[in-house]
Amino acid sequence: MSTSTIAPNPSTSNPEPILQSGDPPSMPETNDKLSIRVRDLNLWYGDFQALKDVNIDIRKGIITGLIGPSGCGKTTLLRCFNRINERYEGVKTTGDIEILDKNIYDSDVTSRQLRRRIGMVFQRPNPLPISIYDNVLFGANLHKTHKQLTRRERNDVVQQALEQVALWDTVKDKLKTRATTLTLEQQQKLCIARLIPLKPDVILMDEPCSALDAEGIEQVEGLIESLRDDYTVVIVTHNMAQARRATDECIFMLMGKIIEHSSTADMFLNPREEQTEMYIQGRYG
Numbered sequence: 001m002s003t004s005t006i007a008p009n010p011s012t013s014n015p016e017p018i019l020q021s022g023d024p025p026s027m028p029e030t031n032d033k034l035s036i037r038v039r040d041l042n043l044w045y046g047d048f049q050a051l052k053d054v055n056i057d058i059r060k061g062i063i064t065g066l067i068g069p070s071g072c073g074k075t076t077l078l079r080c081f082n083r084i085n086e087r088y089e090g091v092k093t094t095g096d097i098e099i100l101d102k103n104i105y106d107s108d109v110t111s112r113q114l115r116r117r118i119g120m121v122f123q124r125p126n127p128l129p130i131s132i133y134d135n136v137l138f139g140a141n142l143h144k145t146h147k148q149l150t151r152r153e154r155n156d157v158v159q160q161a162l163e164q165v166a167l168w169d170t171v172k173d174k175l176k177t178r179a180t181t182l183t184l185e186q187q188q189k190l191c192i193a194r195l196i197p198l199k200p201d202v203i204l205m206d207e208p209c210s211a212l213d214a215e216g217i218e219q220v221e222g223l224i225e226s227l228r229d230d231y232t233v234v235i236v237t238h239n240m241a242q243a244r245r246a247t248d249e250c251i252f253m254l255m256g257k258i259i260e261h262s263s264t265a266d267m268f269l270n271p272r273e274e275q276t277e278m279y280i281q282g283r284y285g
């Protein structure tokens with residue numbers, strides 16, 4: 001069994017629990033340093049076991065990188081955190097995942113609640129073919145979180161979200177333009193912006209820069225950096241330079257197992273495991 005061992009987290013934000021008022025009570029115990037706690041997680045696609053005895057603690061308010069060779073289970077693990085894997089037929093999971101001290105497999109947690117609290121950004125930007133303005137408010141409208149707001153207040157929400165992703169100056173005069181007319185980098189920023197009105201606790205990113213050119217990568221990395229402290233970010237990347245630059249801690253996976261979880265500096269300068277060293281030196285695929 002692999003278990004991550006990580007120093008305590010100094011950051012303490014105070015996000016809402018996954019369950020909202022009016023929902024049944026959540027688990028009493030709290031741990032204000034951890035965002036995601038995974039215990040004995042196994043996942044099978046049919047007969048194929050893609051995750052094996054995964055145990056990890058992901059700290060709140062930092063950027064954690066998930067690295068490892070193609071097919072090692074990075075995306076599968078990420079998709080466990082918002083239960084997207086359940087959309088696929090023949091998926092079986094055992095073990096527990098707690099996010100902010102609430103077991104996400106509990107019967108009183110709906111996937112709708114979960115996906116509000118845990119935002120996801122994909123490899124290719126996927127804005128909806130509606131206006132930039134409506135994209136930013138789409139999640140908020142879906143979850144009816146901003147129903148009571150006046151038009152002016154909604155405008156403020158849109159502006160703040162676009163400012164946070166450094167897109168406001170570029171798009172403020174064309175908010176009614178279709179989002180799909182933006183460059184890929186701008187679209188990816190918009191996909192991050194549309195999570196912000198929902199104030200998610202965790203933002204999952206699956207290779208968010210893989211469709212971008214060098215300038216786009218730099219811009220989006222800067223944006224990810226700006227999310228630190230306010231959000232817990234888990235980012236999958238194949239780009240080792242990016243993992244070094246953009247993350248605080250890294251988790252190295254191999255064939256469905258966690259091999260090593262440490263601070264990014266330790267992982268790249270002093271890897272504990274030989275397999276980690278081989279991977280970061282480019283000796284795995």
Ligand SMILES: Nc1ncnc2c1ncn2[C@@H]1O[C@H](COP(=O)(O)OP(=O)(O)OP(=O)(O)O)[C@@H](O)[C@H]1O
Pocket residue numbers: 045048050068069070071072073074075076077088
């Ligand atoms: N829906 C699915 N059905 C069956 N097998 C799957 C499914 N999704 C992934 N797998 C298999 O599970 C394993 C882990 O896949 P996963 O996509 O999580 O890897 P990954 O580390 O994200 O790889 P990459 O770096 O190429 O994105 C692979 O062997 C893959 O073929």
Ligand SMILES: [Mg+2]
Pocket residue numbers: 074075076206236
């Ligand atoms: Mg993947």
